[in-house]
Every structure is written in C-alpha cells, then in structure tokens.
Amino acid sequence: MKVLIANRGEIAVRIIRACQELAIPTVAVYSTCDRESLHTQLADEAVCIGNGPSSESYLNITAILSAAMVTHATAIHPGFGFLSENTHFAKACGECGLTFIGPTPETIQTMGDKIAARTKMNSLKVPVIPGSAGMLQDYHEAETVAKKVGYPVMLKAAAGGGGKGMRKVTCPEDLKAHFQAAEKEAQAAFGNGSLYLEKIIYPAKHIEVQVLGDGTGQVLHFGERDCSLQRRHQKVLEEAPASSLKQSTREKIRQLAVQAASGVNYLSCGTIEFLVDNHENIYFMEMNTRIQVEHPITEMITGVDLVKQQLRLAQGQPLNLTQAAITFSGHAIECRINAENPRQNFMPNAGTITELFLPQGTLGLRVDSGIYQGYTLPSFYDSMIAKIIAYAPTREEAIMKMQRALNELVVEGVHTNQELHQDLITDPSFVENQYDTAFLEENFLPNWLNN
The missing domain is CATH 3.30.1490.20 (ATP-grasp fold, A domain)
Known part of the structure; x- marks a missing residue:
C-alpha cells in the first residue's frame, strides 16, 4: 500500500505519522501557498495540485487523482473536511483502482443526505429528532x-x-x-x-459515539464524547467520556450507535451524533462518515490508534479488536486552537508565526498540529492550527493538566483563541460539568467579551 493524503494541515500530518509507524509510503498533495507546509516535508513525496483556493486544489478531484496516478499511490485517505464526505470522490477513487480509506460511496450518500439518514434511522428503530x-x-x-x-x-x-x-x-x-x-x-x-x-431540543447535550466497522455489519464502539461547547454549530472544546450522563444513558447511546452503524454495514471510522435532553432522552442527529477532528480524546481513553485501524481495514485486514477488548480509562479534553481574534467577531487571522512554543512534557499531554515557527498561515483555509489534548485518571486532573498546557502555549505573529480557552477551562460551569449546547454562546461568551 502507498497512501496519498488528500488533505492538509494537522490531519495530514497525523495520517502521515500513522503511516510511517506502519511502514506505509506516503504522498502529500499541496496548493501553491502550502508549499512549505509541514505535511509536505514529512511525506515521502509531495505533489502540487493547484492554486491556493480550495476549489483549485484540495477540492479538485481530477488533480488529486492525477497526483495519485503519477506517484503510483494505491490508496487515498481524505482526512476530514474537503472531499472526505464527497460521494463522487469516493466513487472516482474506486473507478481509478484506488482504495478510498473510508466507507463506501453508497454509505456516504445515504448518511450524508440528512433526510435519507433520518429515514434510515427510523427503519432501524433509532430515535430521531x-x-x-x-x-x-x-x-x-x-x-x-x-x-x-x-x-x-x-x-x-x-x-x-x-x-x-x-x-x-x-x-x-x-x-x-x-x-x-x-x-x-x-x-x-x-x-x-x-x-x-x-x-430544537433544549436544553440538551451534544453527545457523539465513535464507531469502527468492517463493512459486513460488525461494528465496534469506542465510547462517547461530549461536544456541547460550540459556537455557531462549530465545536470549540470536547471531552471524553461524557461524564455527566447516567451510566444507563451511556450504555444506551453506545448501543444505539452500534445499531445505527451496523444497519448500514459501516466500513472504517465514523461518528454517530446525538442530542440528549435534560430527561436523558436520546435523539439521532447525523452521522459523520469520516475521522473526526476530536478523535484524539477517544484514542487517549481507549489506547487505540483509530487512524491505524482505518489503514489496516483498507489493506483488507480483519478487525483485530473485539468489543470486550476495548477498555475505557481516565478522562481526556481537547481544546481547538484557532488563528482568529475572538474579540473582533472571531475574525480569522492569517500571517507568519514569529514565535512558537507548543506545550510538552508529562504523561498524557498531546499536541496535534501542522505549524512551526516561521510558517506563514494561508488565508484560504480553516483557522484551526493546533489541538491540545490533555489526559489524566480523573476529569479534575485533566482540567488541571489542560490549564497548565494552555498557560505554556506561545503563539506570536497571529491572534489565537488561547485566552478564551484559558478562561473557559476554569469557568465554574465547565469545572462543575454544568453546561449544554447553549452555554458557550448564551452564557459564557456574552460575559467574556464584555470583560
């Protein structure tokens, strides 16, 4: 197998590193403004696929497939975003004799169409909103x-x-x-x-369950994540497990996720997203048919490398895990560090990183990033530049570790949301696990922005 990564930034770096640990050759693709990006330097080969705008590069199916052909890649990993949930891209990969590292085009189409997905879940007796x-x-x-x-x-x-x-x-x-x-x-x-x-289910928690399937109906779950802290429907901070849930609700939501994924013969990594109301009624929202931004917190509490599992399945290997073998330990939190100015309506901030120090040291601290000192952030793409993941035996200890990591982080040359995360992680409502999907926008941010 030789894998072309049809993505950029930290997820491309993440996938390349997993491939390297499995001795799988890699090909990076990049736009003209990403020529000096970290993922192009870490891959075995790198191919320019177009100009800066996504429509001319990372969304250009013909250019990506051409890069795979000329480098003799045999598989394509789409990461998240861009073409990761594009039915036409997944189908085109197969037509070109390339393995698409993800679910089948039919599954992407069914679960990507929100109406079709609701209909399918109803047929599987999974409660929908x-x-x-x-x-x-x-x-x-x-x-x-x-x-x-x-x-x-x-x-x-x-x-x-x-x-x-x-x-x-x-x-x-x-x-x-x-x-x-x-x-x-x-x-x-x-x-x-x-x-x-x-x-609208309100008040509610946004709870998602990580699943992995082999395409025959056999599906494993890797527990749930609480993704309720959102701004404009975009996640800001996530944690696993969702410790505010009753144990009976936790078991039910995991079972429903497996039921949903098994019902579509799911292949590869995916996520079933639910809303849970204040009476702990569970409602299916949608399925993300790809690896998630927040997958590291699941990896931390299970000890399973989800990207490596994707790669093994793509090589035709059977699942090398059973549900009983997947154990859950400790607590993990992820903060998304974005190059943006929260005090100016979260305006994205491109520019050159003049000074950078990523937090390090101690067991249970992980930083996923594609940046380095001297790197110039392009203006064309998502503003997320790093993910800080803190893991500890208890939630309280994980919060303390995240506080230390955020205080240690140094990013100069561009604005970031570091200060917002520093205050959010110490907010009493977060510390006491008393928050829902409305908390960030309706409670925390109005007060924070006025201070």
Missing part, C-alpha cells in the same frame, strides 16, 4: 410541521453540514424569511437548496 418526514416542499409545509412539533424549530440543509443552511426559528412570523435565507445559503454552499425541519 421530531420534525419533517422528508424534504420540505415549501415554507407552507414548514409551517404545518413546525406547528405540529412546536417552536422553536431549526431549518437545516438536507445536503450540508458545518452550520451552513441552518436557521433557528422561534415564532411563526419569522419562518418565511428564515426559510428563504436557509434555502439560498444551502444552494450556494452545497448546490442543493433542499431543507428539512427539526424541533
């Missing part, structure tokens, strides 16, 4: 469904994610305007303006 049975024909149908399930409701793009094409509607008078805005945004972002509607 109350809402429309399928695609909304117009805002009149949306009115009918909203009245039935009760306000507030959320309009969502059927073909999307990442917060695009989503609108919260709190009263009937606002529905039409929000429907039109969401439809327009979804069309622009995904080429598909289809919308569906769900009741």
